[in-house]
Amino acid sequence: xxxxxxxxxxxxxVRSGVKDVLDGFRSYPVWMTLGMQDIRQxxxxxxxxxxxxxxxxxxxxxxxxxxxxxxxxxxxxxxxxYLSLGIITWGLISTLILDGCTAFTSADSxxxxxxxxxxxxxxxxxxxxxxxxxxxxxxxxxxMLYVGIAPQVSWLLAIPGVLLIVLAAFPASLILSIFCTRFxxxxxxxxxxxxxAFFLTPIIWRPENLGTRAYLANYNPLYLxxxxxxxxxxxxxxxxGVYSTTIGITVLLYVIAMPLFIRxxxxxxxxx
Numbered sequence: 001x002x003x004x005x006x007x008x009x010x011x012x013x014v015r016s017g018v019k020d021v022l023d024g025f026r027s028y029p030v031w032m033t034l035g036m037q038d039i040r041q042x043x044x045x046x047x048x049x050x051x052x053x054x055x056x057x058x059x060x061x062x063x064x065x066x067x068x069x070x071x072x073x074x075x076x077x078x079x080x081x082y083l084s085l086g087i088i089t090w091g092l093i094s095t096l097i098l099d100g101c102t103a104f105t106s107a108d109s110x111x112x113x114x115x116x117x118x119x120x121x122x123x124x125x126x127x128x129x130x131x132x133x134x135x136x137x138x139x140x141x142x143x144m145l146y147v148g149i150a151p152q153v154s155w156l157l158a159i160p161g162v163l164l165i166v167l168a169a170f171p172a173s174l175i176l177s178i179f180c181t182r183f184x185x186x187x188x189x190x191x192x193x194x195x196x197a198f199f200l201t202p203i204i205w206r207p208e209n210l211g212t213r214a215y216l217a218n219y220n221p222l223y224l225x226x227x228x229x230x231x232x233x234x235x236x237x238x239x240x241g242v243y244s245t246t247i248g249i250t251v252l253l254y255v256i257a258m259p260l261f262i263r264x265x266x267x268x269x270x271x272x
Contacts, residue, residue, distance in 0.1 A: 013263070013265075017258070017262030017265050020118055020265060021258075023120075024118070025119075025123070030116065031120045031123040031124040034124045035124045035128035053135040053136060054135045055139075057087070057088065058142060061083065061084045064083060066080075068204050069083075072204075072205065072209075080143060080147060081140075081144075081147055081233075081234060082206070083204060084140055085229070085230040085233055085234065086202070088133070088136045088139065089226045090222075091132070091133065091136055092129060092132075093222060093225060093226065094197075096165070098194060099128070099173070100125065101176045101177065101180040101191075102177070102187065103125050103174075104118065104121055104177045104178075104180075104181045104271075104272055105181055105272055106121075107121045107124070108272040112272070118261075118268060119170075119174065119261075122174055125173060126169050130162075133162070154237065155233050161229040161231075161232065161238070164225070164250065167250055168249065171257030172253055172257070175253070175260060178261065202226075207223075218241075221245070221249055224246050224249075227242055228242065
């Protein structure tokens with residue numbers, strides 16, 4: 001093989017990978033339309049449409065709040081908002097992880113037949129789950145009315161938290177989708193880990209319940225990302241350490257994802 005061909009392979013692969021990501025972001029009309037269509041397809045011919053998402057979340061909170069409040073002997077006026085925001089934010093984080101696993105395999109027909117950036121399929125899932133989160137957060141309004149919570153200016157700090165979760169979700173989706181496409185056993189493994197993480201993350205319980213070991217919750221990155229959204233709304237602003245750690249994790253994900261995507265991007269069409 002010609003030496004010049006070998007020497008040009010790596011730079012060409014890098015350019016192709018970077019171009020794929022840039023073209024993916026530029027194709028926002030496509031992945032926004034596909035993400036919206038996914039939701040419409042799921043609730044086609046239903047009377048409430050996507051607002052079934054909000055109603056389902058509200059019923060879940062109404063069932064779990066009083067039950068776990070009684071089991072844990074918590075004041076419902078303080079516990080229900082904590083639980084509600086925990087479940088809503090966890091729904092965003094967990095579905096971003098799970099859908100990241102199937103970003104490529106769920107779009108196999110499109111990948112085989114249409115020439116589109118691969119990164120677009122990861123962005124499609126992220127946008128879809130962001131829309132679902134916006135529907136779910138509406139379920140917090142009845143909780144506010146029930147508890148008597150008034151909106152605060154500090155709640156706006158939850159918006160950067162959601163944006164940071166979305167920023168971290170993109171490289172995480174690329175990593176998970178590549179591994180889960182190549183090794184199909186990875187998807188149920190990740191699903192099992194996410195299910196276990198629900199109980200290990202302070203969603204139903206509080207870190208203070210661990211007593212002197214409350215600091216252990218800070219070693220859970222999912223909890224830190226959750227507090228970026230839940231903390232400001234509950235009036236507990238995240239510390240500089242929480243922001244710096246989550247930003248560091250996000251940067252690390254990009255450092256891992258980009259070389260991985262550049263290296264295996266061309267093989268995805270054969271793996272699916």
